[in-house]
Amino acid sequence: MEFKELSAGVKIPVIGVGTWGLGGKHSADFSNDESSIGAIKTAIDLGMTHIDTAEYYGAGHTEELVGQAIKSYERSNLFITTKVYKTHLHKSDLLFSLKQSLKRLSTDYVDLCLIHWPNPEVPIRETMTALEACVDDGYTKFIGVSNFSTSLLMEAQSYLKKYQIVANQAYYNLARVNKTYFNGLSVEELYSYCEANDIMLIAWSPLEEGKLAKPGFPVLDNMAKKYEKTQAQIALNWLVSHKKIVTIPKASTMNHLRENIGALGWKLNKDDFDQLKQAFA
Numbered sequence: 001m002e003f004k005e006l007s008a009g010v011k012i013p014v015i016g017v018g019t020w021g022l023g024g025k026h027s028a029d030f031s032n033d034e035s036s037i038g039a040i041k042t043a044i045d046l047g048m049t050h051i052d053t054a055e056y057y058g059a060g061h062t063e064e065l066v067g068q069a070i071k072s073y074e075r076s077n078l079f080i081t082t083k084v085y086k087t088h089l090h091k092s093d094l095l096f097s098l099k100q101s102l103k104r105l106s107t108d109y110v111d112l113c114l115i116h117w118p119n120p121e122v123p124i125r126e127t128m129t130a131l132e133a134c135v136d137d138g139y140t141k142f143i144g145v146s147n148f149s150t151s152l153l154m155e156a157q158s159y160l161k162k163y164q165i166v167a168n169q170a171y172y173n174l175a176r177v178n179k180t181y182f183n184g185l186s187v188e189e190l191y192s193y194c195e196a197n198d199i200m201l202i203a204w205s206p207l208e209e210g211k212l213a214k215p216g217f218p219v220l221d222n223m224a225k226k227y228e229k230t231q232a233q234i235a236l237n238w239l240v241s242h243k244k245i246v247t248i249p250k251a252s253t254m255n256h257l258r259e260n261i262g263a264l265g266w267k268l269n270k271d272d273f274d275q276l277k278q279a280f281a
Contacts, residue, residue, distance in 0.1 A: 001013045001014075001015070001046075001047030001048070001049075001261075001264065002014045002015075002240070002264050002265075004200070004244075004246055006112075006142065006166050006167065006200055007142060007164065007166040007198075010079075010111075010141075010142075012049075012050045012079050012200075012246060013047060013048055013049055013050045013079075013246070014240040014246045014247070014264065015048055015236065015240065015246070015247055015248075015249065015260055015261070015263065015264065016048050016049070016050025016051060016052055016079070016081075016246065016247070016248040017039075017040065017043040017044075017048045017050070017051055017052065017248060017249070017250070017251060017257075018052050018204060018248040018249055018250040019040070019051065019052060019053045019057060019062050019065070019066060019250065020054075020057055020062075020204075020250055021057075021250060021252075022036040022039065022040070022057075022058070022062050022065055022250070022252065023036055023057065023058035023061040023062040023064065023065045024057070024058030024059065024061055024062065025057070025058065026056075026059070027058070027059050028058045028059045028060070028061035029058060029061070030061070033065060035252065036065050036069075036252065037065055037068050037069045039251065039252045039253070039257070040065065040066060040069035040070075041069050041072075042254060042257055043251065043257055044069070044070070044073060044078070046257055046258070046261050047261070048257070048260070048261075049077060049078050049079055050079040050081065050246070050248065051066055051069075051070070051078065051079070051080050051081070052081045052082075052169075052202070052204075052248040053066050053080070053081070053082050053083075053105075054082055054083035054085070054116055055082065055083065055084060055085055055088075055097055055100070055101050055104075055116075056083070056085045056116060060100070060101075060104055063082065063101055063104035063105050064104045064105075066080070066105055067104055067105040067106035067107065068106070070105075070106075070107070071106065075107060078111075079111045079112070080105065080107065080110045080111050080112075081110065081111065081112040081113075081114065081202075082098075082101045082105065082110050082112075082113060082114070083113070083114040083115070083116035083146055083169075084097050084098060084101075084113065084114070084115060084116060085097070085116050085117070086115070086116060086117040086118065086119040086122075087119070089115060089119050089122040089126070089127040089130075090122055090126060090127075090130075091126055091127070091129065091130040091133070094127060094130040094131070094134070095130060095133065095134065095139075098110075098113060098134055098139050098140070099139065102139065108138070109138055109139055109140060109141065110139070110140045110141075111140070111141050111142060112140065112141070112142045112143070112144055112166070112167060113131060113134060113139070113140035113142075113143055113144075114143070114144045114145055114146045114167070114169060115127060115131070115144075115145045115146060115148070115156075116146050116147070117146065117147050118145075118147065118148055118152055124152070124155055124156050124159060125159040127156075128143075128156050128159040128160055129159065131143040131163075132160060132161065132162055132163050135162075135163050136162075142163075142166045142167070143163055143165060143166070144165050144166050144167035144168060144169070144199075144200075145165060145167075145168050145169070146168065146169035146170070146202075147169065147170065147171070147185070148168055148185075149185040149186075149190065150185075150186075150189050150190050150193045153165065153168055153190070153193065153194075153199075154193075157197075165199055166199065166200060167199060167200040167201070167202050168190065168194060168199055168200075168201055168202070169201075169202040169203075169204055170185070170187055170190060170191075170201055170202070170203065170204070171187070171203075171204055171205055172187045172191070172201065172203040172204075172206070172239070172245070173203060173205060173206045173207060173208050173212060173235060173239065174208075174212055174217075174220070174235050174238055174239075174276060174277075174280045175208040175211060175212060175280060176208070177277055177280045177281050178280075178281045187201075191242065191244070191245070194244050195242075195243055195244045198244070199244065200244055200245070200246060201242075201244055201245045201246075202245075202246055202247065202248060203239050203245055203246070203247040203248070204247075204248055206235065206236055206239050206247040206248075206249050207232055207235055207236070207249060212231060212232065212235040213230070213231055213232035213235070214231060215231065217231070217279075217280075218279075219275060219276060219279035219280075220234055220235065220276070220279075223268075223272060223276065226272070227266070227268070229262065229263075229266075230259055230262070232259055232260070232263070233259060233260075233262050233263040234263075234268070234276070235263075236249065236260060236263035237263045237264070237266070237267070237268055238268060238273060238276050238277075240263070240264075241267065241268055241273055
């Protein structure tokens with residue numbers, strides 16, 4: 001596994017594991033619990049020790065599955081991220097929500113707590129103050145945001161007195177190059193800001209819901225042949241070739257997990273990196 005420094009000497013895997021859909025999406029689904037727990041454990045065994053989840057996933061059940069999966073591992077060897085939903089961003093709500101997440105995760109702390117989505121009805125100052133209190137109280141080691149535009153990220157930073165935003169999770173992959181979405185969020189602009197300010201961009205949906213993992217994009221298909229890799233491996237390698245990007249693809253099968261690991265241990269040359277970006281722009 002390859003690692004990048006998040007903050008203060010703490011390093012995280014460049015490829016972690018996303019858990020959206022394990023244990024349900026908008027509501028709990030208990031039908032595949034055993035296989036979901038097995039998938040998370042397999043990911044950890046393969047070195048994907050950054051596990052990303054959220055209180056919203058499976059109405060909390062996904063966090064319960066993560067909690068069950070990590071029981072047999074040394075907690076200090078794992079990096080657990082969870083996210084507080086946008087309806088829980090007032091200070092008292094956020095503190096309560098994070099404590100409930102910790103119970104479901106069966107852990108005393110998370111490594112990174114993120115605001116899942118911005119909420120214009122809750123002052124960002126109040127939420128950032130609450131996140132700092134969570135660090136002080138030992139509930140999380142680091143804080144960050146998710147799906148924040150550059151301007152919102154800058155505003156959130158301005159309210160912090162003791163700690164720094166170490167990460168912003170964003171919807172980014174080859175298919176999203178130069179696209180604008182989420183009320184004007186330009187990820188190219190956002191990434192430039194993150195890189196300049198030592199903030200990790202954690203790319204979610206790195207394979208565009210599987211579209212980048214199969215034939216159909218000529219340049220991607222040609223690169224796969226050239227490097228003797230799969231389309232998914234090319235797309236993931238392109239992402240983590242950025243200095244301040246790590247990613248969290250969901251993988252619920254052994255084959256997909258091993259394929260994701262195969263995106264590492266080699267490098268796209270600069271011309272091919274640029275050609276991919278230009279082809280999808």
